Amino acid sequence: MSPARLVHATSDDWRLYRDLWLRMFHHRPDEYTVPGGESPEAWPEQEWRRRMVGDAGEGRTMAILSEDRWLAMATVFVEEDGERIAYLRESFIDLTADDSEWLTVSRPLIDEFFRLLVAEGIARVYTDTLADRPRVIRYLEATGARRTGVERPSATGDIPAVEFVWDIAEIAPQSASTN
Numbered sequence: 001m002s003p004a005r006l007v008h009a010t011s012d013d014w015r016l017y018r019d020l021w022l023r024m025f026h027h028r029p030d031e032y033t034v035p036g037g038e039s040p041e042a043w044p045e046q047e048w049r050r051r052m053v054g055d056a057g058e059g060r061t062m063a064i065l066s067e068d069r070w071l072a073m074a075t076v077f078v079e080e081d082g083e084r085i086a087y088l089r090e091s092f093i094d095l096t097a098d099d100s101e102w103l104t105v106s107r108p109l110i111d112e113f114f115r116l117l118v119a120e121g122i123a124r125v126y127t128d129t130l131a132d133r134p135r136v137i138r139y140l141e142a143t144g145a146r147r148t149g150v151e152r153p154s155a156t157g158d159i160p161a162v163e164f165v166w167d168i169a170e171i172a173p174q175s176a177s178t179n
Contacts, residue, residue, distance in 0.1 A: 004066040010071070011049035017061065018048045020070040024092045032125045051090075053077070059089070060116075062109050070094070072106045076113055076125065086117050088127035102139050110143055114168045123169040128161040130154055140164045144171045 009017065025040055034040055053059040055076055063073035074091035078084060091109070093102050102103065116127065129136045143166070150163040 004064050004071055007063050007065045009052065009061040009063050010146065013061070013063070014045060014052060015050040016063065016065070016070045016075060018043075020063075020073055020092050020094060021048075021051075023094060023113050032101045044121055060113075062112060064105060064108060074106070074108060074109045074113060076117070078117075078120075083124075084120070086113075086122050086124050086125040088113075088125055089094055102135075102168045103142055107143075114166070114171060118168055123167065123168045125168055126163060127165075128163045129151075131162050137162070 007013075022040060025034075051059075052061045052075060058079070059075050059077045060095065061073060061075045063070040065071070072091070072093045075089050076086045078086050091106070111127070124172050126148075127140070127145070144164050145164040145166045148163045148165050152158040152163070154161040
């Protein structure tokens with residue numbers, strides 16, 4: 001068995017992305033909002049590719065590959081909002097048992113994204129999660145993210161989404177030295 005490794009994914013990896021996404025969806029369907037109640041199994045190849053790289057190629061996806069499946073992945077979209085910022089749109093970690101395992105599996109993804117984005121002059125990465133997800137919130141805080149104080153309605157409507165930010169210009173040199 002070969003060791004797990006970090007890969008920079010392209011839209012050609014859409015099947016691996018879909019497989020991890022569907023494993024997570026079936027494991028915790030209450031945590032995933034599917035537009036219009038559609039069945040994700042019915043989404044065409046084009047939708048899976050778009051979710052990875054965006055409509056104009058603004059998305060970047062990295063994954064931890066073990067044998068022929070992804071153990072974890074993250075997709076970051078770079079935007080212009082007065083400054084260049086990145087937004088972590090989604091990340092999945094395959095069926096881990098505890099919080100420390102989340103960090104162990106995904107740390108290479110975080111470190112590599114921070115390194116690449118800092119090299120591009122991006123200083124902040126934003127993300128959000130539902131307010132009723134304490135495990136995800138603990139994970140974000142353990143990786144150096146902090147709450148911005150912004151909450152907004154979520155796709156589910158009844159539970160607010162809480163925004164987090166990583167100031168990666170400050171974190172990236174530190175995370176690189178811990179590897």
